[in-house]
Amino acid sequence: MRLLDIARSAYVGSPVGLRRSIAPLMAMVPTSLKYGRAYRTWRSNVTRSVHDADFVDAERRRAFAELLAIASRSPFYREILGGVDLTPEDISRLPVLTKEDLVSAGMNALAVPRSALDAGNTSGSNGEAPFGFYLDRDRSVREIAFIHHVWSRCGFQAGEPRAMLRDAYLYDRKGFIHEWEAALGELRLSVFPMTPQDMELYLDLIDQRAIRYLHGFPSAMEMLARHMLATGRRLRLPLMGVFPISEPIFAHQRETIRTAFGDVAILPFYGMSEKAIFAGEVEGEPDTYECEPLYGIAELVDDAGVPITQPGREGRLVGTSFITRGMPFIRYDTEDRATLVRTAARENCWRMRVSNITPRRKPAWLVDCDGRRIVSTDFTPSDPAFFDGIKEFQFYQDTPGVCVMKYVPSESGTVEQAVEIVAALQRKAGDAIRFEPKKVDTLVASKNGKRPFIDQRLSV
Numbered sequence: 001m002r003l004l005d006i007a008r009s010a011y012v013g014s015p016v017g018l019r020r021s022i023a024p025l026m027a028m029v030p031t032s033l034k035y036g037r038a039y040r041t042w043r044s045n046v047t048r049s050v051h052d053a054d055f056v057d058a059e060r061r062r063a064f065a066e067l068l069a070i071a072s073r074s075p076f077y078r079e080i081l082g083g084v085d086l087t088p089e090d091i092s093r094l095p096v097l098t099k100e101d102l103v104s105a106g107m108n109a110l111a112v113p114r115s116a117l118d119a120g121n122t123s124g125s126n127g128e129a130p131f132g133f134y135l136d137r138d139r140s141v142r143e144i145a146f147i148h149h150v151w152s153r154c155g156f157q158a159g160e161p162r163a164m165l166r167d168a169y170l171y172d173r174k175g176f177i178h179e180w181e182a183a184l185g186e187l188r189l190s191v192f193p194m195t196p197q198d199m200e201l202y203l204d205l206i207d208q209r210a211i212r213y214l215h216g217f218p219s220a221m222e223m224l225a226r227h228m229l230a231t232g233r234r235l236r237l238p239l240m241g242v243f244p245i246s247e248p249i250f251a252h253q254r255e256t257i258r259t260a261f262g263d264v265a266i267l268p269f270y271g272m273s274e275k276a277i278f279a280g281e282v283e284g285e286p287d288t289y290e291c292e293p294l295y296g297i298a299e300l301v302d303d304a305g306v307p308i309t310q311p312g313r314e315g316r317l318v319g320t321s322f323i324t325r326g327m328p329f330i331r332y333d334t335e336d337r338a339t340l341v342r343t344a345a346r347e348n349c350w351r352m353r354v355s356n357i358t359p360r361r362k363p364a365w366l367v368d369c370d371g372r373r374i375v376s377t378d379f380t381p382s383d384p385a386f387f388d389g390i391k392e393f394q395f396y397q398d399t400p401g402v403c404v405m406k407y408v409p410s411e412s413g414t415v416e417q418a419v420e421i422v423a424a425l426q427r428k429a430g431d432a433i434r435f436e437p438k439k440v441d442t443l444v445a446s447k448n449g450k451r452p453f454i455d456q457r458l459s460v
Helices: 002-013 016-027 037-048 053-071 075-081 088-093 099-109 140-154 196-208 218-231 251-261 415-429
Strands: 117-121 132-136 162-167 178-181 186-190 213-216 241-244 279-281 288-291 296-301 314-321 332-342 353-358 365-367 373-375 390-399 402-409 434-439 454-456
Touching (some): 037 053, 053 088, 053 314, 075 099, 140 279, 162 196, 178 196, 186 196, 213 218, 218 241, 218 251, 218 390, 314 353, 365 390, 365 454, 390 415, 402 415, 415 434
Parallel strands (some): 162 213, 213 241
Antiparallel strands (some): 117 132, 279 288, 288 353, 296 314, 332 353, 365 373
């Protein structure tokens, strides 16, 4: 089945023209083949790992031993590992590795020939260059098993169609704002510019295909939800699940989405392009995530690389991947931060829990006049009515103690409404931060259309 697993990954990553030409053929492949035996095995194992500690213990030891054996073929890792037999309990004896370490190692970090791997990269932001890396070609089936495990909580099954709000320019073609990807069951909807006319069309398309699941950037989902609330539009069939990706989802966004779409399940997960850690949000505990032990070994460490064991302490998320091994990621510093809720232990099947994950490139904090970080979500009420008159908004900060609320007014929105919102924020912030409104035509977005909640230019 590995050949089919590689084929699935190759299709998703193939050039645009080729993918479009073979999509009709791929759409004819039965779901049982698109998600074959390897997928079903992984799904079964992930489900079992929730409650069977003996199974998890055996699997993580086996996977860790295999990873180290493969990594030892790499000149870079061979020197780090030193030929010593290690178990998962010994992992803190190894150094924490940064992007800079792997960039410096170059091709010496590869444990298999370059020709056997797919190239990947992080997008880069805040003036930093993208980070290039390599992934196993058959990783897709393993990755999707963990994603579907999270989504299945609302009844989702492999092959069911989804509406996706996640790309600025579909197939890199400006003005091309929607596409039905029959092979993957994805109704792809551009997140830029998302005019009222665009959003009406998107809702029509969702209705036409009887889609029950919405997948994509929370900022774009919030815009669509605000449009529905402003116009009174409703979907023909209620959504069963909302799957946020790539951006943190805030309390006010959850409430806006549920006000527009009904009491729908919202199921975010934490992951990354490098496939080092995967964690699903704990049911009933927003912003608390449980790391998957079959995906790899997740750690929370302090600035010296020492594991954090005291709940309530913040640290860096470090991951050792079992999902992709051709360029091993062993004690890889994700540069994201989180707060420990519970450590990984036998009694919880090695499922570490963390909260308040803060991606370094998408900060969820503001800086007060004394230079201290303040979590921005403390200022924004969850009630959608608080933002009446605003289509979308964004906090911008380049000066400690001063935050500009950039906003795009709704069609009937007024300056007075924006001033009232800023006044309410100011009352809550007191003297720590001065809020200023600024009307704009559009908000800053990354090249793929993500609109960060905070455009933070300070580093503290």
